[in-house]
Amino acid sequence: MKDDLVLRVKELNVEMEGETVINNLSFELKKGDAVTIIGPNGAGKTVLLKTLLGLLPYKGEISWKENIRIGYVPQRLPFIKDIPLSVKDFLRLKKPSEKELEETLNSVGFKQNLLDKKTGDLSSGQFQRLLIAWSLIKDPQVLLFDEPTTGIDIEGEETVYRLLERLKESRELTVLLVTHDLSVVYTFSNNVICLNRQPVCQGLPQEVLTPKNLEKLYGEEVKYYRHKH
Amino acid sequence: MSSLLLSLTVGTFVGGVAAYLGTLMLSRKMALVAGPLGHLTLPGIALALVYGFDISLGAFPFVILGIVLIWLFELKTKLPMEALTAVIFASGVAIAFLFLPIGQAEAALVGDISTVSLLDSIISVVLMALVFLTIMKIYPTMTLVNVSEDLAKSQGINVKKYNFLYLLLIAIVVALGVKVVGSLLTAALVAIPACSTRNLSRNMIQYVFGAIVFGVVSSFSGILLSEFSGFPAGPLIILVNAVIFLTSTTLKR
Numbered sequence: 001m002k003d004d005l006v007l008r009v010k011e012l013n014v015e016m017e018g019e020t021v022i023n024n025l026s027f028e029l030k031k032g033d034a035v036t037i038i039g040p041n042g043a044g045k046t047v048l049l050k051t052l053l054g055l056l057p058y059k060g061e062i063s064w065k066e067n068i069r070i071g072y073v074p075q076r077l078p079f080i081k082d083i084p085l086s087v088k089d090f091l092r093l094k095k096p097s098e099k100e101l102e103e104t105l106n107s108v109g110f111k112q113n114l115l116d117k118k119t120g121d122l123s124s125g126q127f128q129r130l131l132i133a134w135s136l137i138k139d140p141q142v143l144l145f146d147e148p149t150t151g152i153d154i155e156g157e158e159t160v161y162r163l164l165e166r167l168k169e170s171r172e173l174t175v176l177l178v179t180h181d182l183s184v185v186y187t188f189s190n191n192v193i194c195l196n197r198q199p200v201c202q203g204l205p206q207e208v209l210t211p212k213n214l215e216k217l218y219g220e221e222v223k224y225y226r227h228k229h
Numbered sequence: 230m231s232s233l234l235l236s237l238t239v240g241t242f243v244g245g246v247a248a249y250l251g252t253l254m255l256s257r258k259m260a261l262v263a264g265p266l267g268h269l270t271l272p273g274i275a276l277a278l279v280y281g282f283d284i285s286l287g288a289f290p291f292v293i294l295g296i297v298l299i300w301l302f303e304l305k306t307k308l309p310m311e312a313l314t315a316v317i318f319a320s321g322v323a324i325a326f327l328f329l330p331i332g333q334a335e336a337a338l339v340g341d342i343s344t345v346s347l348l349d350s351i352i353s354v355v356l357m358a359l360v361f362l363t364i365m366k367i368y369p370t371m372t373l374v375n376v377s378e379d380l381a382k383s384q385g386i387n388v389k390k391y392n393f394l395y396l397l398l399i400a401i402v403v404a405l406g407v408k409v410v411g412s413l414l415t416a417a418l419v420a421i422p423a424c425s426t427r428n429l430s431r432n433m434i435q436y437v438f439g440a441i442v443f444g445v446v447s448s449f450s451g452i453l454l455s456e457f458s459g460f461p462a463g464p465l466i467i468l469v470n471a472v473i474f475l476t477s478t479t480l481k482r
Contacts, residue, residue, distance in 0.1 A: 053383045072383045080376050083256040086432035093373045094384070118431050134380075 004031045006068065006142055006174050007052070010061040014044070014051050021047050022058075023198040029142070034168060034175045036189040036205075038182065040218050043196045045178040046075055049144045052176075071140030073131045075148050075178075081120040087130060088115050096137045107170075108133045108163060124148070128160050136167070143168075145177045161188055185209065233456055235350045236342040240448040242357040243409045244466065247402050248422035248444025249364055252437055253395070255423040256375040261311070264416030265318030266403045269295040271325030271412050274337040278330055283349060284337075288412075289404040291321065296396050340411030340463035342452060353405055360401055363394070371395060372433070409448065410463035421470040422447065428477040443473050 007029035014022040021044045029035060037045050051058050053072055064070070080090070087110070091101055105115065108129045114122070122130060128148070135143055145164065161184055168175055179185065185192050185205045192208060194200040200217045201208040254260045270288035277287030295317050302313045329337060345353075370391055374381045378388050406415040426439030451466030458465070 050379060053379075055379055055382050070383075072380070074377060074380060077377050077380070079256075082258065083372065083375060084427055084430045084432060084436040085372070085376075089433040090376070093369050093376070095369075116432065 005029070006031055006033070006065050007176075008061065008063045009052070012048075012051070012058060012060040012062065014047055014056060014058045016047070016056075021197060022051070022195075024060075025193075025195070025199050027193055027199075027202060029174055029176060031174055032172065033191060034177065034189045035191045035193060036185045037176065037178045037193045037195055038180070038185060038217070039195040039200075045195055046146055048195065049146050049176070049178060052144060068142060069138060069140045071135030071138075071143045073135045073143065073145040075146040077131070083120075085119045086116050087119060087122070090119050090130065091133060091137065094134060094137045100137060104133045104136050107136065107167065125160070129163070132160070132163065132167070136171070139171075140173070142174045142176070145175060147177070147179045147181075164188065182209070232343060232345070233452075235345050235347065236462070237449060237452050239345050239350050239353045240342055240409050240452045240462065240466070241445045242354050243402075243405050244418060244422075244444040244448025245441045246357045246361050246364070246444075247406050247415075247418045248440040249361065249437065250398060250402050251419035251421075251423035251444075252426070252440045253364070253368070253371050253375070254399070254419060255427065256372065260420035260423060261416055262314060263399065263403055263406070263419040265314035265321075266292050266295050266399065267407055267412045267415030268318040269321035269412075270404065270407050270415075271322055271329065271337060274407060274412060275325045275329035278333045278337065279328065284408050285353070285404045288407050289400065292400040292403050295321065296400060300396075335461065336411070337407075338411045338413045339461050340407060340409050340414065342409045342462050343455070345408070353408070356401060356405065360398055363398060367391060367394060368437075410466055414463050414467050417467045417470060418444075418448075421467070421474050425470070425474045425477040428474075428481045443470065447473060 005028060009028070010026045012022055012025045013020065025048070027035070037048065039045055047056065049072070050056050052062060053070065087105075088101070091104070096104065110126075110129060110133065114126065119127070119130065132145075135145075143164075164175065164177070165188060167173060177184070177188065179188075186209075189205060191203065192205045193202050194208070194213060194217045196217055201213040251260060251263075254262065270291050273287035273289070273291035274284050275287075277284045298317055299313050302308065302316070306313070325337075335341075370381070370386055373384070373386070374388055374391055381388055402419065403415050406418050410418050422440040422443035423436075425443050426436050430436040430439055447469040448466050451469050452462045454460070454465045454469070455462035
């Protein structure tokens with residue numbers, strides 16, 4: 001594998017209960033890339049991230065750079081509300097040193113008064129930050145980020161995407177981001193994969209997100225695309 | 230050593246450890262699983278009573294059998310686990326009543342800790358200590374599995390291995406629990422302390438510590454009350470637990 005190559009996916013096929021969820025997807029991730037994945041609900045975006053993490057069986061090739069450290073931000077954790085875990089309790093499950101715990105919490109902008117709060121009582125924006133903090137423990141080189149379908153709250157001075165951008169710079173992260181927000185695709189990523197069970201388009205957002213491709217990806221309903229200036 | 234002291238020792242150990250394990254089971258919405266498994270021990274208890282050997286010894290293989298059957302049927306039928314436990318435990322109870330000596334049914338159903346022997350007590354206490362240490366060791370990992378199996382797997386955790394160990398711990402606790410509170414009430418021994426403490430806790434330490442304290446206190450006072458009132462200890466332990474639960478509900482934060 002070439003030096004700057006982090007991940008190579010070739011002719012990836014994923015089946016679940018006899019149904020094809022990802023059909024013949026190939027792409028590469030280079031060091032420092034910010035790649036977004038877009039597509040309608042049920043298009044296989046979350047399945048793709050889980051497959052890349054080795055959580056699901058697949059056919060085809062997934063090769064990660066050797067000894068790469070991957071951080072994963074899941075879409076949501078519905079069961080966590082059933083467990084009395086404070087913010088600190090939860091992050092300690094990943095066994096960080098106290099120093100790392102503190103640094104991580106600082107880097108996602110968590111104030112001291114939130115540390116002892118129950119995770120179930122956090123706002124959705126705070127919870128998102130908590131999940132990002134989780135993914136940053138153990139110093140990952142790659143971040144797989146699954147955005148919740150409900151979108152992300154805008155709260156405080158820094159949006160989650162600004163935070164991601166900042167973390168990407170300061171930690172030299174390579175990011176693969178599932179999103180529902182087309183504006184994020186333009187501002188954040190250098191590459192986009194349009195997925196609707198099979199790849200619909202791939203490449204630079206400005207080039208491949210044409211009205212025609214978006215219509216193909218989402219059907220008739222999409223009204224948001226960037227006008228050419 | 231007086232028999233009261235022995236039953237108090239065994240009771241508090243089993244009560245505390247069952248409550249500790251119960252916090253994990255509640256986190257996973259599995260608190261009631263101990264119920265069917267407890268019922269399923271009835272044929273084993275019946276055998277133990279007929280042939281005069283230790284109740285827990287009779288119960289244990291049946292709990293294991295129950296867990297294996299539930300696991301197999303789930304794999305085969307894809308029916309929800311709670312529905313399968315209903316199938317399994319009812320069958321267990323039905324079989325037991327074919328040959329359970331009716332004069333001793335009470336001991337099987339609500340337990341009888343008052344006659345525990347010294348050897349029994351030592352074995353129970355040692356087993357419970359081992360279970361306690363094992364739970365302590367796997368607690369953080371199991372909590373992560375309870376939060377999200379995907380997240381646990383992405384950390385390289387062998388979830389199947391931990392699940393197996395966890396089920397084994399449940400089996401041991403249920404087998405010893407039936408001796409204290411009987412097959413009908415074992416679920417409560419596991420579930421109620423965890424429910425009470427969840428009402429009151431905001432973090433892991435409060436949750437776990439609270440459950441153990443409630444488990445120990447309820448078993449201890451239930452057995453003492455039994456000594457003075459003449460009622461069986463099992464139901465009294467559970468009633469003390471119920472009172473603690475009701476109090477915790479009014480104090481819920």
